[in-house]
Amino acid sequence: MADGNDRLKEFTKGEYKYGFVTDIEADTAPPGLNEDTVRLISAKKNEPEWLLEFRLKALRHFLTMQEPLWPHVHYPAVDFQAMSYYSAPKQKKALDSLDEVDPKLRETMEKLGISLEEQKRLSGVAVDMVFDSVSVGTSFREKLHELGIIFCSFGEAVQDHPELVKKYLGSVVPHTDNFYAALNAAVFSDGSFCYIPKGVRCPMDLSTYFRINSAGTGQFERTLLVAEEGAYVSYLEGCTAPMRDENQLHAAVVELIALDDAQIKYSTVQNWYPGDENGKGGIYNFVTKRGACRGKNSHISWTQVETGSSITWKYPSCLLLGDNSVGEFYSVALTNNYQQADTGTKMIHVGKNTKSTIISKGISAGHGQNSYRGLVKVGKGAEGARNYSQCDSLLIGDRCGAHTFPYIESRNSGAQIEHEATTSKISDDQLFYCQQRGIDGEDAVSMIVNGFCKEVFRELPMEFAVEAQKLLSVSLEGSVG
Amino acid sequence: MLSIQGLRVAVGGKEILKGIDLEVGVGEVHAVMGPNGSGKSTLAQVLCGREDYVVTGGTVTYDGRSLLDLAPEERAREGIFLGFQYPVEIPGVSNTYFLRAALNAQRQHRGESELDAMDFLVLVKEKAKLLELDSTLLNRPVNVGFSGGEKKRNEIFHMAVLEPRLALLDETDSGLDIDALKIVAHGVNTLRGPDRATVVITHYQRLLEYIVPDRVHVLMDGRIVKSGGKELALELEDKGYSWVEAAR
Numbered sequence: 001m002a003d004g005n006d007r008l009k010e011f012t013k014g015e016y017k018y019g020f021v022t023d024i025e026a027d028t029a030p031p032g033l034n035e036d037t038v039r040l041i042s043a044k045k046n047e048p049e050w051l052l053e054f055r056l057k058a059l060r061h062f063l064t065m066q067e068p069l070w071p072h073v074h075y076p077a078v079d080f081q082a083m084s085y086y087s088a089p090k091q092k093k094a095l096d097s098l099d100e101v102d103p104k105l106r107e108t109m110e111k112l113g114i115s116l117e118e119q120k121r122l123s124g125v126a127v128d129m130v131f132d133s134v135s136v137g138t139s140f141r142e143k144l145h146e147l148g149i150i151f152c153s154f155g156e157a158v159q160d161h162p163e164l165v166k167k168y169l170g171s172v173v174p175h176t177d178n179f180y181a182a183l184n185a186a187v188f189s190d191g192s193f194c195y196i197p198k199g200v201r202c203p204m205d206l207s208t209y210f211r212i213n214s215a216g217t218g219q220f221e222r223t224l225l226v227a228e229e230g231a232y233v234s235y236l237e238g239c240t241a242p243m244r245d246e247n248q249l250h251a252a253v254v255e256l257i258a259l260d261d262a263q264i265k266y267s268t269v270q271n272w273y274p275g276d277e278n279g280k281g282g283i284y285n286f287v288t289k290r291g292a293c294r295g296k297n298s299h300i301s302w303t304q305v306e307t308g309s310s311i312t313w314k315y316p317s318c319l320l321l322g323d324n325s326v327g328e329f330y331s332v333a334l335t336n337n338y339q340q341a342d343t344g345t346k347m348i349h350v351g352k353n354t355k356s357t358i359i360s361k362g363i364s365a366g367h368g369q370n371s372y373r374g375l376v377k378v379g380k381g382a383e384g385a386r387n388y389s390q391c392d393s394l395l396i397g398d399r400c401g402a403h404t405f406p407y408i409e410s411r412n413s414g415a416q417i418e419h420e421a422t423t424s425k426i427s428d429d430q431l432f433y434c435q436q437r438g439i440d441g442e443d444a445v446s447m448i449v450n451g452f453c454k455e456v457f458r459e460l461p462m463e464f465a466v467e468a469q470k471l472l473s474v475s476l477e478g479s480v481g
Numbered sequence: 482m483l484s485i486q487g488l489r490v491a492v493g494g495k496e497i498l499k500g501i502d503l504e505v506g507v508g509e510v511h512a513v514m515g516p517n518g519s520g521k522s523t524l525a526q527v528l529c530g531r532e533d534y535v536v537t538g539g540t541v542t543y544d545g546r547s548l549l550d551l552a553p554e555e556r557a558r559e560g561i562f563l564g565f566q567y568p569v570e571i572p573g574v575s576n577t578y579f580l581r582a583a584l585n586a587q588r589q590h591r592g593e594s595e596l597d598a599m600d601f602l603v604l605v606k607e608k609a610k611l612l613e614l615d616s617t618l619l620n621r622p623v624n625v626g627f628s629g630g631e632k633k634r635n636e637i638f639h640m641a642v643l644e645p646r647l648a649l650l651d652e653t654d655s656g657l658d659i660d661a662l663k664i665v666a667h668g669v670n671t672l673r674g675p676d677r678a679t680v681v682i683t684h685y686q687r688l689l690e691y692i693v694p695d696r697v698h699v700l701m702d703g704r705i706v707k708s709g710g711k712e713l714a715l716e717l718e719d720k721g722y723s724w725v726e727a728a729r
Contacts, residue, residue, distance in 0.1 A: 424572070427569070428532070429569045430569050430570075430571055432529075432531055432532075432553065433565065433568070433569045433571070434571075434579075434583075435530070435552070435553035435554040435557065436529050436530075436553055436554075436556075436557050436562075436563050436565075437557055437579070437580075437583035437586075437639065437643070438554050438557035438558045438583045438584075438586040438587040438590070438643075439554060439582055439583055439586050440552075440554045440586070441554075443582070443586070447574055447578075447579070447582060448571060448573065448574060450573075450574075451571070451572065451573020451574040451575075451622065452572070452573045454573060
């Protein structure tokens, strides 16, 4: 990893050996990360000057940073100069039928209960006009428009609502925050923008599913979600269908802002390609997610079900700035085969009478390594702060690992902080008991795991909860030896 | 219904059952008695397909088919039930949810339709009443926080819901006071029928006053050394296992 940094320094000092010339017509930038790459990206997206500056500032800072090596995960060094940071949204050639789709992928989608039409859409098969996702999206968008809710791609937001983007972008996760946040700020591709005006309660769960176009999702997604005074929104990110991408590194940034009396519920179901049974390939999911409870009585909750990716590294966090603000984190993280996860949350109590709840369920199977890392920080002026953390690990089999790294930093003697942790395994006795009642091994594991995750699934919007349960079953297949 | 011939079983490399012969016909109740370590639980567990129990010889036929070829859940779906000596806890999974999953798995196997939540609840309430099981225990995770007696009654409750053809009750009476014993016995007796059979494994004669056996077998050191009618249980009570040992 020190190598990578040296190479970066070397590169910026020396001549760019590819003889790269800014060429707006090019579809793909040649590999490498430098100011020209960033300018190309910005030009391609037709961005205003202030946004280009935002990117350049981030890039310059990134080039001075060291890659962090402290997580409890192992992976071969990433060569940041060997990646291409821009490619035009490809119009993937539409497949004629589902028969052309990888049969394993089809099998998984069947098991997840994904309807045939949805399968076609997800696989890039040309979709019938009968199921017209465009028209579904349209009537949905009209409703939102009536209420003054903005929900569009980040790129569209920059064009149509630049003042809003400019006001909030980088205010929760500045480019100086961490290595990957700096990288993202320099080269982010696209993402979602959502704005709920004062007093508006968004009537439906907003799902990124509707927004994903056939060109596929970005590598460096940037999402910004703002809920003004008294607003409410429930936002769903991701889907249970296994998503592949030729780009291995995913470094997204999500910023949430809740003003007085506003509430944001952000739910994620992530099933990125986890690599094969031997741990080869698979996506690295290094995400920075943070919510700022700026207003009094504001409320942000993160709910996540992470079953995919080869490596998951993320800490959706809450800054509890406003008095009486509430932050919540509910998580199920599964590692099977050779997956690794280092995930958790940070709850930063600043305002008065703030409250945070952390419920983390880690499931390890196969050779999976699952780490929970959580920080509860109470500032000096955070009178009446309360936190409850519960961190449970379930081990399936005897070759996996579960690790817990809880951090508590309190500068206020009146803070009430509770931490509970359990570690358990699914015993042979439990499995035999289930089998003796007629339930087969895999169903038994599924049942026990779902029981284990109940508290977290309860927080998911219903359809997501049903999908999440199925996803867990599918992800655990083969874990019963 | 059940025919065990020359069954030899080893656990952890040590031979526990050294040639068991036992015939259980439909409609019959058999008692298997014996001192600790004789192999009573081993017999029950191996009949249900527990992996650690290795069959080193002999055959077991159930309804004319070889039982030992079937996986544990298949044996269960064919109507074999084990009332565990030490019922295990399953956190996070409610008693009712668990039973419904089990019952539906068995019904599906038999080609019957699954019971929906409403019908199942009606069934469960009826059986809970039979076993005088408090309704709060229905929604608690399986056996979690149950007292010893409640766990044993829960086993018979499961049996009442699943209505097995062959019930193996492994020391169901241990840890029960006289009232609980009567409730459990009542539950077991209610399930007796001409097309069913029960094997009661116990140390003590007391249970057999309430669940009256047709045949009593004494298992000692891995072998059935004596069989008789229900009077044998009384003789054992009177004279102790050493009497049987001496008479061999």
